[in-house]
Ligand code: SF4
């Protein structure tokens with residue numbers, strides 16, 4: 001297959017070398033050109049290939065069978081749309097996490113079903129309870145007193161259904177509660193990676209259980225190129241060297257995110273303009289999946305816990321939850337629905353109130369979340 005490599009920066013350079021190394025005779029992929037949006041590069045020869053502009057590629061379209069995208073994860077969607085517009089027949093991708101591997105397999109180059117959109121972001125809760133219970137946790141963990149795990153079979157069906165609607169997902173974050181409390185987390189990580197090979201896959205953890213990782217989870221994280229996003233709260237800070245050491249010894253990538261403040265946002269008056277609330281949103285674009293439904297954020301799936309515990313009346317309308325199995329739903333409609341403000345946004349104040357992080361265990365009060 002004759003291809004152009006779209007992107008002549010870090011990823012393009014690596015892809016050119018990977019193809020030369022794994023397929024020197026060009027049996028599977030023969031690189032013919034680079035393509036780049038940077039006009040300063042147009043016409044140059046780089047690593048033996050001419051760098052074309054997208055317009056020139058359009059005119060030479062007949063000389064290639066497709067393109068392989070080689071840009072950072074967040075730019076992929078724009079390039080797919082651009083390539084679609086200029087009439088590229090086949091659009092392929094080597095997912096960005098694969099570039100970190102020392103033994104890339106060309107079978108990992110995937111074809112993009114570009115008639116479908118890509119979802120930017122998805123998160124789901126592997127466990128709903130937590131071993132830390134911060135004051136005002138957005139997932140209301142302090143109100144969950146029994147272990148609660150995601151139903152794996154439902155999750156796997158939901159992920160497969162989503163794959164029918166979108167060609168990929170930019171970032172997938174597996175969180176909770178504390179996801180490491182879920183003994184099946186390794187299966188969840190591996191399955192998610194199989195369905196969405198293109199995603200930046202992350203497990204969000206408070207890190208307290210990282211020193212006792214199971215061998216299965218270590219393998220699943222490594223093989224999936226998944227990253228630990230460690231939320232560094234004061235109790236995590238005390239174990240930070242141990243956490244770093246465990247991740248490095250096991251060759252698992254990690255990112256540390258120091259958190260010292262939380263925000264109180266829920267305003268029971270419901271008198272806020274949802275459009276303005278969304279502009280000031282503390283969790284923009286954090287699409288959540290639970291039991292066959294997508295919501296704009298975690299509140300819409302879990303606020304019932306707050307209602308039940310404190311006799312409150314935050315209302316979630318049916319329209320605020322998108323049933324991914326509903327008749328006539330396609331990926332474009334889904335993305336459009338997720339971009340609109342939800343009716344529930346009227347409960348989010350435009351002036352979130354910050355407060356210092358605190359662990360409260362199960363001694364919770366409605367004022368941990370609610371203003372006024
Ligand atoms: S660590 Fe804190 S914020 Fe994170 S899930 Fe647990 S209770 Fe919630």
Ligand code: SF4
Nearest residue numbers: 277278281297345348
């Ligand atoms: S309800 Fe709307 S404004 Fe509030 S956190 Fe969710 S998406 Fe953001």
